[in-house]
């Protein structure tokens with residue numbers, strides 16, 4: 001696992017590492033005197049719609065630390081270097097959002113009220129380093145669309161300015177995921193790629209479940225959660241094509257594969273909504289799980305999440 005003299009070739013990941021190392025910032029660089037400009041309902045709505053993203057920042061930080069030894073085992077030295085800056089990025093996103101919650105005067109929505117958050121991060125932690133990078137890319141595309149809305153809508157306000165900073169970091173994360181997965185994809189067999197497509201559909205379906213709960217809060221902030229989700233799905237389709245995930249040989253009839261980009265997004269959404277309606281017991285399973293064996297116990301047993309869950 002440890003290599004005395006590893007190959008640190010001058011590739012894109014090493015350049016991303018240099019970029020990430022040069023642009024570190026912390027909550028102390030945020031202008032906390034900037035106005036929030038939200039009334040009581042708006043502050044609560046922001047605290048609620050931000051919850052999955054906030055949990056995602058923590059999950060990404062912990063997941064990267066978990067994946068780092070796998071990269072070492074695979075001899076992926078420049079990916080290891082890059083991931084250290086990724087962990088730092090997610091750590092500061094986690095920190096500034098925590099401070100934002102204090103400024104808003106609200107806590108994240110509880111896991112009990114939104115168990116889909118726990119399901120999402122449980123799904124993200126399954127599999128190996130390839131699954132994790134693919135799941136992180138999907139999560140980053142969700143985060144990108146989320147932060148972009150506020151970067152435009154609240155350009156001169158506290159959260160808008162914060163979102164602009166975070167987006168710069170997230171763009172490096174996407175570049176890493178694209179590059180890493182593009183290089184690995186030719187080495188994955190059809191079954192492995194199919195499993196990654198299944199993972200994509202499962203994560204998107206869980207996002208739909210979260211949107212169903214948080215849609216009113218999004219509207220209170222002046223945007224459509226469903227339209228944002230449509231943009232996320234379109235982005236995921238573009239990136240799946242870019243990394244070669246859809247490059248399986250056509251089974252019959254010339255379509256790339258049954259769940260490829262030619263499938264209408266609305267039809268896929270209807271299918272996911274139906275599947276979500278048919279699995280009500282999953283939420284109960286998550287609520288009743290034994291957190292001492294849960295792979296993301298570090299998150300759900302954290303002080304903030306436990307305090308939020310107790311509300």
Ligand SMILES: [Fe+2]
Nearest residue numbers: 057089090093
């Ligand atoms: Fe982040």
Ligand SMILES: [Fe+2]
Nearest residue numbers: 060140170173
């Ligand atoms: Fe990220």
